[in-house]
Amino acid sequence: MSESGKLILVPTPIGNLDDITLRAIVVLKQADMILAEDTRVSSKLMNHLSLEKKLTPHHKFNEHKSLGMVISKLNEGKTVVLISDAGTPGISDPGFLLVRACVENGIEVECLPGATALIPALAVSGLPTDRFVFEGFLPQKKGRQKRLKELSEETRTMVFYESPFRLAKALGQFAEFFGEDRNACVCRELSKFFEEIKRGTVTELQQYYTEHQPKGEIVIVLEGRPKKEKDQ
Template structure:
């Protein structure tokens, strides 16, 4: 019987390496090929898990060029595991284009449940969780103001990823477009040693992070319009 190939999206820890699942370890051990956003980052995880496996780079700068060869390997019966530097592939990370290509070819695609930054941030924020919208990273330049104007009317809880270098500026823009009293929560370095959860209105948070420039990975949770 011919071996059936598949693509498996494997979430990896966003900080604490103990957050890897047993199933994820099994997949990484048995896959024919591991696609990594940055092999220099992923090799540290694989060494921690005592896994020796061939890896290939798959990131936003080369994913258009590598699609055809990767799909061909899956068509030949190989199991390909896709991992990003941290979290779930295809969520503000490479993966969508490869998943779409496999779907269009009728190939099996599987995604393991596992670590992602946005859900823990939402859960600890103290803001409504029954309905929310994930915006990922806002446009840095073109389209940013248009998007902020649109989101000013959003009634659901909003989640954003942001760079520490732009955090204070972004919170200042939230003051301008959403109103200074809008409640928010900044989650920094989730699951890591220096995890920080900071709640308040966007004005307070903007002032705090202007005075205390942050480091690390950041999720901003903002309440929707009343």
């Protein structure tokens, strides 16, 4: 058997396609196989970069079945690149199962630095950035209230992803579990033409987004519980 290949995770722009890195372009050009979360979405990036590359679907509905095929290619010495629709693979996107399989099979894994929505949102929020916790998407139904109750004791800044259709409801739940005056920042469509950043208390933000139905990708940055409040 030839020497094992390498899996490379390549972050892709979260909005503005020009945010792709020069190194990412080189890696995409040299890849033997490119796995894409949605080939239709990734084709737009390939066209923007003038890259003629075949894209192989790899998403949450088929990643279990495709693991064997990908590991086989890697064992043949191939360089396989994994990209998601936007951001860094494995962060609220497919990628974990494949990385774990590579680790278990002794296959090298590399991740390029690059785009992700949570860091820009945290940086512009105006909330403490020295310590934070990334929660991704909260459970939609089962376990949601339990998780919110657990997080009510969290003193670090919290970062969430949320659907625009559930944003106002989520902010209302934050007011219920964390307090109406808890500060937050809602970042919508980061790096895109209609980027919007709103800061205020969760109650103020809930009222705003109840009156203004949002669209696009949403990141919520939430202030942690004040330590003086926790110590009382």
